[in-house]
Amino acid sequence: MRKIQFFDTTLRDGEQTPGVNFNTKEKVQIALQLEKWGIDVIEAGFPISSNGDFEAVREIARHVKHMTVAGLARCQKKDIDRAYEALQDAIDPQIHVFLATSPVHMEYKLKMTTKEVIASIKEHVTYARTLFEKVQFSPEDATRTEREFLLLAVQTAVDAGATIINIPDTVGYSNPTEYGEIFKYLIENVQSEKEITFSSHCHDDLGMATANALAAIENGANRVEGTLNGIGERAGNTALEEVAVALYIRKDFYQAEDNIQLAETKTTSDIISRFAGIPVPKNKAVIGGNAFAHESGIHQDGVLKNPTTYEIITPELVGVKHNALPLGKLSGRHAFINKMEELGFTLEQEELREAFAKFKDLADKKKEVTDSDLRALMVGQQTSESDAYSLTGLELNYHSDGEQEATVVVVMPNGKAIEASAKGSGSVQAIYNAIDEIFSHEIALNSYSIEAVTSGIDAQAEVHVTVINSETGSFHNAVGIDFDVLQASAIAYLQANNAVQQENAQEEVE
Numbered sequence: 371m372r373k374i375q376f377f378d379t380t381l382r383d384g385e386q387t388p389g390v391n392f393n394t395k396e397k398v399q400i401a402l403q404l405e406k407w408g409i410d411v412i413e414a415g416f417p418i419s420s421n422g423d424f425e426a427v428r429e430i431a432r433h434v435k436h437m438t439v440a441g442l443a444r445c446q447k448k449d450i451d452r453a454y455e456a457l458q459d460a461i462d463p464q465i466h467v468f469l470a471t472s473p474v475h476m477e478y479k480l481k482m483t484t485k486e487v488i489a490s491i492k493e494h495v496t497y498a499r500t501l502f503e504k505v506q507f508s509p510e511d512a513t514r515t516e517r518e519f520l521l522l523a524v525q526t527a528v529d530a531g532a533t534i535i536n537i538p539d540t541v542g543y544s545n546p547t548e549y550g551e552i553f554k555y556l557i558e559n560v561q562s563e564k565e566i567t568f569s570s571h572c573h574d575d576l577g578m579a580t581a582n583a584l585a586a587i588e589n590g591a592n593r594v595e596g597t598l599n600g601i602g603e604r605a606g607n608t609a610l611e612e613v614a615v616a617l618y619i620r621k622d623f624y625q626a627e628d629n630i631q632l633a634e635t636k637t638t639s640d641i642i643s644r645f646a647g648i649p650v651p652k653n654k655a656v657i658g659g660n661a662f663a664h665e666s667g668i669h670q671d672g673v674l675k676n677p678t679t680y681e682i683i684t685p686e687l688v689g690v691k692h693n694a695l696p697l698g699k700l701s702g703r704h705a706f707i708n709k710m711e712e713l714g715f716t717l718e719q720e721e722l723r724e725a726f727a728k729f730k731d732l733a734d735k736k737k738e739v740t741d742s743d744l745r746a747l748m749v750g751q752q753t754s755e756s757d758a759y760s761l762t763g764l765e766l767n768y769h770s771d772g773e774q775e776a777t778v779v780v781v782m783p784n785g786k787a788i789e790a791s792a793k794g795s796g797s798v799q800a801i802y803n804a805i806d807e808i809f810s811h812e813i814a815l816n817s818y819s820i821e822a823v824t825s826g827i828d829a830q831a832e833v834h835v836t837v838i839n840s841e842t843g844s845f846h847n848a849v850g851i852d853f854d855v856l857q858a859s860a861i862a863y864l865q866a867n868n869a870v871q872q873e874n875a876q877e878e879v880e
């Protein structure tokens with residue numbers, strides 16, 4: 371059987387989703403979970419793009435145990451040098467060099483002739499090869515590039531030492547027939563003494579990202595790039611969990627194997643969804659909340675008689691456990707640690723103490739503390755960085771026929787507490803106005819939504835907010851999880867303010 375490698379770009383392309391800003395701690399946690407999921411190569415970031423990205427790539431390179439760590443670089447020496455620096459400690463470093471090859475990109479974006487583009491590929495892949503054993507080259511916007519020129523660009527990169535060729539459908543323009551043909555054409559025509567890995571990279575603008583990736587595999591690609599939950603620029607990237615499950619369920623057709631541990635899928639998806647602040651749509655393939663729900667009477671009847679009548683994927687396959695034993699008020703430290711390890715969280719002494727206290731607190735209010743609750747609790751804990759403002763008090767005065775009043779107490783990174791009060795036509799608005807009093811920057815609330823972590827009247831509330839930093843125009847997502855809806859709302863908004871504050875601070879540094 372063929373082997374398909376999985377290349378995850380959740381931390382690079384995925385982070386280009388509007389509003390998504392992972393901090394370094396979150397990125398390391400995601401990287402370790404992706405490693406556990408079975409990812410072969412992780413694109414940890416674009417080191418030259420910011421100090422934060424550089425730092426994150428370096429930290430990930432230091433933490434992962436066996437996964438290849440890749441860094442992105444334009445066809446510029448300084449980009450390649452910076453990636454090399456960031457990947458110093460990686461066990462298996464790889465560089466990903468790219469340059470656009472489509473007529474529209476060359477003419478308007480790069481303002482380069484075809485000759486100049488080919489010369490630049492040759493020069494920079496050659497240079498990258500002096501620093502890296504593994505060099506990947508991507509002709510950006512490949513699917514809108516003329517075939518012969520695409521072949522020339524790829525052959526130039528191969529001759530200069532690239533052994534991995536990635537064909538990005540940058541704008542999500544291609545379809546399975548056409549995309550598959552590009553791979554067939556290149557694999558047949560590229561000349562090389564070394565074995566070349568061909569890789570797909572698709573976007574979902576026309577809803578064909580997964581289908582295109584599978585078409586590439588059918589036509590000889592042995593690596594697939596994508597993200598978890600399909601996050602990424604615009605409509606997003608290929609959802610890797612969809613490809614992994616498709617290869618598994620239709621092994622009869624694809625005849626391919628990979629390293630993905632499907633039972634870790636749910637945990638991996640959850641962590642990324644929470645850190646990204648993007649809930650997984652209920653109807654999402656493979657991991658959506660409704661993926662295993664059978665609504666019609668005929669279907670329910672069939673599934674009860676034999677699950678395979680209407681169910682091709684079992685919840686257990688992707689790690690959705692219905693009968694997982696919930697923890698409760700009487701569960702001890704030992705049971706808690708075991709459960710945490712099972713869910714993929716390795717905690718240091720101090721973190722464990724804090725998490726256990728939070729668990730006990732929750733168990734006092736909620737009879738059954740489920741896996742979802744615990745994941746929510748952990749993700750809530752890990753997003754708080756040391757330089758962040760934290761909420762320590764919230765008080766409300768509710769008037770059924772007038773304006774609401776809120777008072778918040780927030781502790782600053784230096785340990786000083788500030789109190790602020792404000793009014794609003796609703797409770798959440800009053801709270802948000804009060805938090806606005808604390809910060810000097812200006813933001814606009816772009817979206818607010820609320821979801822229950824589990825079912826039942828005692829479910830924890832998960833509030834998602836997106837704000838826009840008025841100074842830079844950039845979006846920031848944040849999540850707040852708490853037993854109480856208003857407290858969760860306050861936490862989410864405060865987290866969003868923390869993100870804006872950090873962005874403004876970084877702007878000053880750079």
Ligand SMILES: [Zn+2]
Nearest residue numbers: 383540571603
């Ligand atoms: Zn992309």
